[in-house]
Amino acid sequence: MKKQTTKNAEKETRQRLMDAGLRLFGLHGVGATSTRALALEAGVNLSAIPYHFGGKEGLYRAVLEHTIGVKLAEVGPGLDRVLAACANPSAGRGELLAAMRTLVRTMVTVMLGSPESRSFSQIMMQEQIAPTGAFNIFHDGFFAKVHGVWTQLLGRLLGLPPESLELRLRALAVMGQMVIFRVGMSGILRVVGGEKLSDAHLECITRLCIQQVEAIVAGYEPACPELGAMSGLLEGAQ
Amino acid sequence: MKKQTTKNAEKETRQRLMDAGLRLFGLHGVGATSTRALALEAGVNLSAIPYHFGGKEGLYRAVLEHTIGVKLAEVGPGLDRVLAACANPSAGRGELLAAMRTLVRTMVTVMLGSPESRSFSQIMMQEQIAPTGAFNIFHDGFFAKVHGVWTQLLGRLLGLPPESLELRLRALAVMGQMVIFRVGMSGILRVVGGEKLSDAHLECITRLCIQQVEAIVAGYEPACPELGAMSGLLEGAQ
């Protein structure tokens, strides 16, 4: 790599380090990523890390906050569509289901489609495995929002109160149908071959998730009525 | 910790190191776990690691292989129940669904119930995030087996051929409903409080997953018929 003292590198150093951080922190975690590897990957001097971010941890937090903003903007439209439908008291089943289809499509696309989504979900998984001080940035800033929207949507479709424990757990299970393709991506890719799923795969996953959610909604029967009154056990919506 | 030169420590050193490895590798990954931390956690001398396992990587592989054996034995009965039902050509829908319920209950219990299951799934997640040379031990030895059984079961219930891509992807999505409670456990526990889910939570999750799988089976409609003929894109059953 060439020297970076030219014009475009002057204010670009932070960005280059954050890009490198997204990749390497996702792959190896914070603890196993060395500042040397980060500097090398970014094509930047090692000392730029403590200088710009106060250290490795500071870079990690900066990467987290930036990436959350990006991803939230990507899923935002899908979430808003659902919230709009739920906010309309006269919205019928068809309207709610249409919003659900949009949300599933958005989530599959955002989670599985874009290349940097891999690093993002890797970091999310790292935080679930061993939460750091930055865990709440993800939890409150991203996961709880998405889970809250699914909870509202399913609450309307299933006729369950928003605080119902069963509802919140069901929202998790429904999301799991999509999330597993992210979580198990390495296993899937190992056999499919290649760096990412094809568009045909993504379309199939999208349709099949939509169809299964429709079936779940259509075939709903209460599973644990005795827990229906419990509330506050899971995080609140957005 | 007391000296361990007494009788019960002589052949126990390997076991103590593997226990410590399961915990620490799961929490921090191989790269971020130091041999010193392992030796301290195990109450064992540092030199025991290269001596008994040839090094840190050797200990990791030993932990993987041992834990897979344990976990496979735990889910084995549930898997066998399903395989038996599927092997019987005259097995009716009710019989297949009964086997499905047993399998869901077994998986939820094994994944979420036992305390060491947390470390096991943490290591599985680490391998999905950044596969090491030991990835196939998990993939072929555990995941592919479970996924293969679900594929067979759903194939019978949905009337899809075992090689169907849609079927294999659906098996993943169905498993995702259970897996997400493992993957997202940190977020769930953070709000529930405590070290593990209560029995009431586990029972609710079990019932709700069973009910949703039943709904999916009852409400099935082909989602991507044009991909029905594709085969070999995902790993084979057991």
Add this chain to the structure above:
DNA sequence: GTCTATAGTCGGATAGAC
């Protein structure tokens, strides 16, 4: 703001006494 050089610490593995 970016670099080199270096301080101070911790990493994994080994040699050799017991």
Add this chain to the structure above:
DNA sequence: GTCTATCCGACTATAGAC
């Protein structure tokens, strides 16, 4: 088999030249 002592490399962060 288990221990102590130690090598040597890699780590993060900082000081100071430019």
